[in-house]
Amino acid sequence: MSGTAVHRGKSLRVLNGLAQASHPLPSLAVTAVAVLLGLGNGLDGPRTVLLGFAVLTGQLSIGWSNDWIDAARDRATRRADKPAATGSIAVRAVAVAAGAAALATVVSSLLLGWFAGTVLLLSVAGGWAYNLGLKATVFSGAAYLFSFAALTIGVHAAGPGESWPPWWVPVAGALLGFGAHFANVLPDLRADAETGVRGLPHRLGPRVGVIVMTLALATASVVLGLAPAQASALYSAVAVTTGLALATATTVAAIRAPHSAIAFRLTVAIALLDVVLLITITV
Structure with missing residues (x-):
């Protein structure tokens, strides 16, 4: 097998591992709902695409950070559905992907305006706070309450008209x-x-x-x-x-x-x- 073929095979394995570690169904579902809400609020085509990108990268960062932070825990419980725990992908690769997605979220969110962008970023921050330790406390549900409420406010603020829904x-x-x-x-x-x-x-x-x-x-x-x-x-x-x-x-x-x-x-x-x-x- 040639070096090019080996490299291509490794790249495909990494991409497949990242796709699985991203929690794809929740990420896509949240993004789809945000886009539909944005369209209903009067967003034009370019801003709808930008909103979808901001929400998707934010969700990807949350999903990847979850598998990165919980890799040791998932390994201990033999989670076969977690690529970082099974060794299908390096934990470092998932960490790098989470960081890159978070950076993309910051940039794309703020391009929607300072208020809308800030609220959307606060929604993502709630997900990261959950992954970083809130999940193991009695206040675990607070992260979801806050993040989903903030997401709806951010989507509304990204559109024309009043900032608050x-x-x-x-x-x-x-x-x-x-x-x-x-x-x-x-x-x-x-x-x-x-x-x-x-x-x-x-x-x-x-x-x-x-x-x-x-x-x-x-x-x-x-x-x-x-x-x-x-x-x-x-x-x-x-x-x-x-x-x-x-x-x-x-x-x-x-x-x-x-x-x-x-x-x-x-x-x-x-x-x-x-x-x-x-x-x-x-x-």
Whole structure:
């Protein structure tokens, strides 16, 4: 095999490892929601692309910093889905990628304006704070509350018109973030316990954790259904009724079988409902 082929193979392995370590699905999902909200707020094409780039690089920096900081912990719990822990990619490479993505986020965010850029950067800082230690405290959910609320404010501020969105936008964002925190952590409770990570979901346990997560997302459904002035009666009725019905089913499932996947899947359905409501009412 030629030296060029070997080099190409190594480069592909590094790129594949970085892609896996970036937490691609959450990163792309958050970016897509931000872009759609930006379009709904009147952003033109170039600023929409810039916003998408800023949010995506911010999410990548959070994902890569998570795998970089937690490499030893993930190795101890034999996390096969973590390239830095399995040795598929060097920890240093993930650290460098996290730093480069963070730098790109700073530049692209501030190009959207000082206020919008600062708030978007504060949203990313919340994710880094979580990775750097907040995740192991009772205040672990605060990082998600803050970051998702700040993200909605930053997206709104990047568009034309008033800098601040209606109050219900960051409130719904914060509730969605809080629910996302539990959805992200609950499947890993046992692995985290082995390495001493005890955030809020760990302290509450799987049964109570699912219920709290469901209540947060159901409250977001109610807020999104009733608070917007432009909401029609039909929209409000569908939003609130569907959100509360799913919340009730999730709570029952969590109480009956806290370790079952049914409650988690129902919670994902509520989260998807809330995201659709948030995009629908703002676009």
